[in-house]
Amino acid sequence: MTKGSFAEMNCPIAQTLEQVGQWWMLLILRNAFCGMTRFEEFQRHLGIGTNILSQRLRQLTDDGILTRTVAPDDGRSFDYRLTEKGLSLYPLLVAMTEWGERWVPNSSGARIQFIERRTGRAIAGVSVRSADDSPLRPDEIDVRPGPGADDKTHELMQPAETRAAISTKM
Template sequence: MHKADLGGQHCPIAQTLEQVGEWWSLLIVRNLFCGMSRFDALQQHLGISSNILAARLKRLTTLQIVQREADPQDGRAWHYRLTEKGQALAPLLAAMVDWGEAWMPHPKGRRIRLIERQSRQVVRPVQIFSQAGVPLAATELDFEPGPAADASARALAEAARTRR
């Protein structure tokens, strides 16, 4: 299956990957979360070619994940900022940090620690909780088809049931 086919899938994971699954896109979003906003700063930090960065920023802007604003001090420059839709990717990025640090650790220790801005305390890892607030392991989760489920979603739910 080609990546271009993902948007046509009736699956929220596939549709999310269609919008932000290309690796440069997530790295750009990461840098915007960290406060970088200028094209030249993004390009230098990422080591990305200007044509690829421009294309990714254009796509992220079209998808309303990023907004572009004129630099008030330099009319030739632009600032890029995450929209509400872009900021909603924070749990996904935090989960990727947790997973990467756990499964591909650096010998000298953590590379990134997520901390709460106000308290300066390290935040807890991203976790899935039951309605009662109990942490759940992956083995305690099932997929259940929702009201908009198609045959593919029903097949995933069936696979989850038979996995037990």
């Protein structure tokens, strides 16, 4: 199956990938979280072609992840700023950074560290937590279809034994 679009797939992961799954998108967002706002800044830092950067910024803007406004200090330039929707992607980028530092490390040490401004200490990191705030492992969580689930989601959420029994009957 080749990836043309995930727009028709009834899955929150597929829908997220549809909006930010292209590799340049996440790097543009990383730079936006680090304070970059101008096309020229993104282009210079990322080394991305101007045509691709234009397309990605347009998509992020069209999808409501960034806003594009005329720069107050230069009417010929635009500022790209994270919206509330864009800001809510921060835990995803932190989790990806943590994963990369752990599983694809640099031999000289961490490349990116997250420090709480108020305390000057490293943050605790991203984790999945229970209602009482204790950390949970994947084997401690059941995933169930919700009210918006379609047949494919229900199939995905079936216990492995049920899926195996169904596949042997075919």
